[in-house]
Amino acid sequence: MFFGPTVLQLSQQENVLVRAVSLSNGNFDGLGSIREKEFVESCRALGIERDHAVVLDNGKMQDGMNVWWKEEDVAEVVRKIVETHPIDTIITFDKYGISGHPNHRALYTGVKHLLLQTHKIPRNLKAYSLVSVPLLRKFISLLDLFPTFLMHFRHTIRNRKVLLEAENMEQVRTLLKSNLRKDRILFLSSPADVWQARKAMTCHKSQMVWFRHLYLIFSRYMVMNELEEI
DSSP: OOOHHHHHHHHTOTTOOOOEEESOOOGGGSOHHHHHHHHHHHHHHTTOOGGGEEEOOOTTSOOOTTOOOOHHHHHHHHHHHHHHTTOOEEEEEOTTHHHHOHHHHHHHHHHHHHHTOGGGSOTTOEEEEEOOOOHHHHTSGGGGHHHHHHHHHHHHHHHHHHHHTOOSHHHHHHHHTTGGGOOEEEEEOOHHHHHHHHHHHTTOGGGOOHHHHHHHHHOGGGTEEEEEEO
């Protein structure tokens, strides 16, 4: 639903293998088996092979708006996936979870917890989170390009100002190890990609209530994804 622009562009790269993993089968309404199939079909529409789309059903991580997954549990599941497959990049939600869903937010805290366990993960492993924006910006589609570019510009200028104000090399080294070194990536979809993302979204038939049809038309996440390194 949210990662269409990212997945479509990465899956079109010859040297990139994209795997999609859902840590829950969405069984809150008792439709877990149906939503597993819908997830796989949606991934196929985005260019991910069936064998590379995986849905887990872990008793410790069940779907629900009142369920917060423990960061240790999330970290352990993700660690095993990274250990099993040649993965060098993780892309997940940020701490706000786009929609505020606690399961989404828990993924961020779990991945962040894993990254702190440097002895358990590959040295080259990176993780990025999909940036959440205020409610108004979520539903203005392409019109959100201007504020998005503005935020990137302000981030760059602020970083330069902080570096220029450093008084010695030790401060510079400390700053370069901080958030100033965090990568930011912006994926923009072509009209064809937006149409493909809409087709992928409609694969989730059991979740296509009325407001999700509005989402297909107005959401910025159908058009752009802004990622920030965790």
